[in-house]
Amino acid sequence: MTEANLLYDRLRKFLEQHTKSKILASDAAILSMYIKMCHTNQNKKPKDQTINFLLLRFKEQALDQSPSYEQSIIGNFLIDEMEKFYGAKK
Secondary structure: OOHHHHHHHHHHHHHHHHHOOOOOOOOHHHHHHHHHHHHHHOOOOHHHHHHHHHHHHHHHHHHOOOOOHHHHHHHHHHHHHHHOOOOOOO
16 A cells, blocks of 8 residues: 555544544545535534644645655644544554
């Protein structure tokens, strides 16, 4: 798997946990749709607002274009920060 696919798969797993739903593919378009859904539906609590901010930064860095090595590092950092809200381990 490429670095981008691994990054997208990590985001998919986080979004499944965050939205309590099953995401069928780690495709950039599908993940972008779920990020928009989170921003629309889950934006009341401070925790959700922080996660939405991190998701939007992730979308800018890794989903809007094919992530470079540097963007992959930033994307992994953002996922690590989001996982801290659920106590998830790598």
